[in-house]
Amino acid sequence: MKYFVLHGAAGSARYSVAEDTYVRQRNHVIAIIDQLARDRQIAAFPAPAISGYQHVTRILSDHLGPLVFDDGGDIRKGLGKLQGALARASRRRR
Structure with missing residues (x-):
């Protein structure tokens, strides 16, 4: 997960990766996503199944x-x- 976040993924479902100091320095989007989640402006939900x-x-x-x-x-x-x-x-x- 850490590799993906460091190479372009916008966020991580793993708390340990999102809180990693090196990751937070390299990927500023995580802090923004965390703030939006704390403000309840975004929420995670499972995607609906797609036939095929x-x-x-x-x-x-x-x-x-x-x-x-x-x-x-x-x-x-x-x-x-x-x-x-x-x-x-x-x-x-x-």
């Missing part, structure tokens, strides 16, 4: 992983396969 979310996540993982981490692949072809897989998944949901 896990399926879309799997498609992205299956296609983007090889494009990002495997050398020598044809990026245009790989992105075309990803686009096709997402289009098929979208048609099934209708």
Whole structure:
């Protein structure tokens, strides 16, 4: 969590990370979020379940992983396969 907060995440659910002096010096957004929460201007709530979310996540993982981490692949072809897989998944949901 500390790594993510230091590299761009706006906040952290872990109290130990949010209270870390080094993190607070590097990420000033945490103090602002804490103040907004104390003033009850924001609140955390679970996001509603999205139908098909896990399926879309799997498609992205299956296609983007090889494009990002495997050398020598044809990026245009790989992105075309990803686009096709997402289009098929979208048609099934209708």
